[in-house]
Amino acid sequence: MTYQELFASILHQKSYLCVGLDTDLRKIPAHLQSEADPVFAFNRAIIDATAEYCVAYKPNIAFYEAQGPKGWESLRKTLDYIPKTHFTIADAKRGDIGNTSGLYARTFFDPSSAGLEFDSVTVAPYMGSDSVQPFLEFEGKWVILLALTSNPGGADFQRLSVNGKPLYEQVLTTSQQWAGADRMMYVVGATQADAFADIRRLAPDHFLLVPGVGAQGGSLEAVSRHGMNSHCGLLVNSARGIIYASSGPDFAQKARLEARAIQQEMEKYLDQFLPH
Numbered sequence: 001m002t003y004q005e006l007f008a009s010i011l012h013q014k015s016y017l018c019v020g021l022d023t024d025l026r027k028i029p030a031h032l033q034s035e036a037d038p039v040f041a042f043n044r045a046i047i048d049a050t051a052e053y054c055v056a057y058k059p060n061i062a063f064y065e066a067q068g069p070k071g072w073e074s075l076r077k078t079l080d081y082i083p084k085t086h087f088t089i090a091d092a093k094r095g096d097i098g099n100t101s102g103l104y105a106r107t108f109f110d111p112s113s114a115g116l117e118f119d120s121v122t123v124a125p126y127m128g129s130d131s132v133q134p135f136l137e138f139e140g141k142w143v144i145l146l147a148l149t150s151n152p153g154g155a156d157f158q159r160l161s162v163n164g165k166p167l168y169e170q171v172l173t174t175s176q177q178w179a180g181a182d183r184m185m186y187v188v189g190a191t192q193a194d195a196f197a198d199i200r201r202l203a204p205d206h207f208l209l210v211p212g213v214g215a216q217g218g219s220l221e222a223v224s225r226h227g228m229n230s231h232c233g234l235l236v237n238s239a240r241g242i243i244y245a246s247s248g249p250d251f252a253q254k255a256r257l258e259a260r261a262i263q264q265e266m267e268k269y270l271d272q273f274l275p276h
Contacts, residue, residue, distance in 0.1 A: 190218020
């Protein structure tokens with residue numbers, strides 16, 4: 001999916017919501033446990049319930065890897081089920097020496113390798129350009145680089161002063177030499193709202209993947225006010241607040257209501273903050 005196609009999808013859906021498919025087998029409603037593939041049955045119901053209110057889905061790969069071969073099969077079926085109109089993110093946080101990163105890139109981008117073909121993958125920048133470049137060698141695929149994360153421990157390194165500025169700013173400026181806004185996004189946590197103005201100064205055109213709204217306490221209004229650019233430039237992720245809105249047989253209906261509520265708030269902010 002191209003930059004312009006993603007923006008068109010946001011305008012069409014009146015939403016910049018990304019639904020996180022952090023599907024924990026231990027949290028799936030009891031009535032699904034008898035299914036042949038409970039994880040996929042749960043994901044299918046969530047996708048059916050939320051697709052009209054979001055523009056992207058983000059499976060967190062750890063939840064699938066933890067199930068071994070069964071989990072990978074659930075992930076493959078889930079990815080195949082997501083509508084092609086929606087942007088897909090493999091939240092894998094990979095990053096290693098070049099040849100290893102090349103294999104990770106094949107895993108998530110080359111369907112003849114592991115049977116998966118995501119639009120994007122999250123990548124850790126710590127090992128530098130040669131660990132990121134293999135992901136960019138896949139035409140039309142996106143790298144979503146970790147910049148300023150929402151977890152408390154993120155400050156241990158990301159806000160360290162390097163040459164008089166925070167390390168995350170160095171990540172933003174250096175990585176823009178590797179790819180443009182049409183191939184690279186950045187992860188910026190919603191709990192870091194104070195930094196959005198500086199991030200937009202350094203990366204005015206890039207899309208930002210923003211976790212941390214909802215269960216982690218980030219403000220959607222603050223993120224939208226300070227983070228939106230002329231092409232929206234935001235994908236705001238919500239996982240637990242949507243997919244675990246209920247643990248009963250009505251889990252999909254409750255997920256739909258939660259997604260719709262976020263979409264309606266986003267529609268308001270698109271009208272309010274998107275430059276016309």
